Amino acid sequence: MALLQIAEPGESDAPHQHRLAAGIDLGTTNSLVAAVRSGEAQTLADTQGEHLLPSVVAYTNSGIIVGEEAQQQQIIDPLNTISSIKRLMGRGVEDLRLLGSELPYRFAATDSAVPRIQTRRGNVTPVEISAEILKVLQQRAEEALGGALSGVVVTVPAYFDDAQRQATKDAANLAGLNVFRLLNEPTAAAIAYGLDKSADGIHAIYDLGGGTFDISILRLNKGLFEVMGTGGDSALGGDDFDHHIAEWIIEQAGITQPDASLQRQLMQTARSIKETLTLHERADIEVSSIGWQGELDRHTFKQLVDPLIRKTIVACRRALRGAGVTVDEIEDVVMVGGSTRVPRVRQLVGEFFGREPLVDIDPDRVVAIGAAVQADILAGNKPDEEILLLDVTPLSLGIETMGGLVETIIPRNTTIPVARAQEFTTFKDGQSAMAVHVVQGERDLVADCRSLARFELRGIPPMVAGAARIRVTFQVDADGLLSVEAEEQTQHVKARIEVKPSYGLSDNEIADMLRASMEHAEEDVKFRQLREQQVEAERVIEALTAALAKDGKQLLDNEERQQIDAALQQLQLLADGDDAAAIEDGIKALEQSCDFYVERRMNSSIHDAMAGHNIHEFEAPEK
Amino acid sequence: MLDLSKNYFELFGMSVGYVIDIQKIRQRYRDLQRVVHPDRYVNATEHEQRLAMQGSVYINEAFETLKDPLLRAQYLLRLHGVDFDPDTETTTDTGFLMEQLELREELSEIPRQADPMDAASHFMDRVSTMFNRLISSMAIDFEMPDEKQLQVAREKVRKMQFLKKLHTEAEIVEARLEEEML
DSSP states (O other): GGGGGGSOOOOOOOOOOOOOOEEEEEESEEEEEEEEEEEEEEOOOTTTSSSOOOOEEEEEEEEESSSSHHHHHHHHHHHEEEEEEEGGGTHHHHHHHGGGGGGOHHHHHHSSSOOEEEEETTOOOOOHHHHHHHHHHHHHHHHHHHHHHHHEEEEOOOOOOOHHHHHHHHHHHTOOOOOOOEEEEEEEEEEEEEHHHHHEEEEEEEEOSSOEEEEEEEEEEEEEEEEEEEEETTTTTTHHHHHHHHHHHHHHOOOSOHHHHHHHHHHHHHHHHHHHHHSEEEEEEHHHHHTTTEEEEEHHHHHHHHHHHHHHHHHHHHHHHTTTTTTTGGGEEEEEEEGGHHHHHHHHHHHHHHHOOOOOOOTTHHHHHEEEEEEEETTTTTTOEEEOEEOOSSSOEEEEEEGEEEEEEEEEBBEEEEEEEEEOSSSSSTOOOOOEEEEESSSSBBBGGEEEEEEEEOOOOOTTTTTTTTEEEEETTTOOOEEEEEOOOOOEEEHHHHHOOTTTOOOOHHHHHHHHHSSSSSHHHHHHHHHHHHHHHHHHHHHHHHHHHHHHHHHHHHHHHHHHHHHHHHHHHHHHSSOOOHHHHHHHHHHHHHHHOOOOOOOOHHHHHHTOOOGGGSOOOOO | OOOOSSSSHHHHHSSSSSSHHHHHHHHHHHHHHHHHHHHGGGGOOOOHHHHHHHHHHHHHHHHHHHSSSHHHHHHHHTTTTTTOTTTTOOOOHHHHHHHHHHHHHHHHHGGGGSHHHHHHHHHHHHHHHHHHHHHHHHHHHHSOOOHOOOOOHHHHHHHHHHHHHHHHHHHHHHHHHHHHHO
């Protein structure tokens, strides 16, 4: 219970307690962790001084290894070395076929909706594999900061659907991290830049990674980040540049049917050519295995990649239109993602927006840095901070109606958190159940959208067809995660169902993984639980005491004050003992006895926020 | 907690009416979200987080409604007791409906024009002008909102719905043209 957070900016008179927090960029190719230290957000290096952690996990005979060392295992032991796992997050077993032949792993037969990869250390899910990467980053942060993290912000691509977001959060929880917030990558980049320049206006974030492209339009106004629209292409990135170059080599060298090994080799060659051309006018090519030599100059390179870059420009134009702004209104263009290092990309993006794109912050690190800034704010370390983020839903949410059509309930680009309801009725006389199928996407047909969840609403009172009124409510929280509720209105029969994504892990599966990951003795687990509860109790007591000191006199009468003080003392007693369950109950009891005070404080802060305005200010004509 | 019984205008500290000051609304939105948004309650109890979520959802909904000329008009009609369901309302102004048919036909011809992008852009400008004309004539209807004025406003809202839909369809045509140009 952080009553501290309610304090008005600048008024926090409580003793300042710094909470350790970090921002994590969990990437397809590389991952990073960053934190605010001495007022500055910076990415954290490992003992070798490396900031980028290759997102590769190797399951070896001697244990699980992550990063650079795991990457070296890839050639020796490809089946037990997992890379690019981000592509599988939130994906179902059926999706694997679509992702197709690129996946060199063996998948286990399973009843679960979630795919499991066979390794020599057992079958593992994408969530568990990601958790291994997160654990390494967590450890790196805790060593660098000198203590346990109170929470983290983990970034996700803006286009990530509900199942992919949920899987990311599950992975963080499995790694033992407290997730303050999932944050969209382009928004994180905007924070990294916005803070430095505090430039009010409308900004475009152009994020071209290895396999994906994201464009976001944001309005920044006195610390308020309002995402106005997002767009992109989840299958377009720097890897496609390499493909085009590789194809060009195949054509030039007159290769008829390249085998898989030559393909891989050509892709590597293509990548290094691309990198050479960022600095030089031309690049020499040598494909030793077939004894071919050649040269690629920037002019030819342009012809190869321009169609791809133009695709991103079309997406930019569409995003601008979706946000209702013109190119001239864009103040700045921020470049994110390794592929924005290609000079031709910078040039064409600059031409389209009519201004030089911002490249001051390393495009590989900018997302983690922004996440670290946000984590520091959410932890409550900057009570005076004015920054507030208002993000949007990247994809429309709806349900299936008659004929396999989608009825949109929350359109894309709606500011979150949001709740929207829609009423439906029965189709047959006496119908007592109704199937609800939740989908996400922009297409009219259910078959073309992503299926998120299915559930059945039962116990509808028998009525003639069309008489029942079933209200389906969609709620998307600040993490962009969806929950759905359905209830019958006319007879006040409530049947609520919390929806778990079809491709997500069930709570039981997560609990099993947690148990498996804790290879400690029983006592260790118990001790850990006790410590956790004691720390939590201390936090609650401290926050409440500070709040009471600040406004207890104004907001509470004597009797109320005594009641709270008694509950406070009770918890203090419990916290000094060694019964974790009792402490947990005590925290709950204290929180319950304070509910009315919490509401009063929130009211009071809303009242203060509204003070100083009067109705007459608002009577000026539009524009 | 946030008083959810307040109407959107009260919540934003404004008098009920069609004319708004978007700068002020934006400022008030910021002030409200800054104290209510769930980001301020990351370490808080579930109870507080729920309140913050509800409040933040309501403020978002209010902001969305107040800043959008069509949603604002629909909301005002409902506030003044007009039972307005956007899905079933339709105009009976035959002159207007004829014009809509002609516009639709024109839209379907755009891809075959000499310069289709230019034609699409001009078309959208025209639709926007018609829409904006309705917006500027709407303010007066809500100044003295008697039954007669409200019905006048209602008819304008119906027409705005037509025009908005037409504009959206024109946007789709334009997007398709852009993709073909690749």
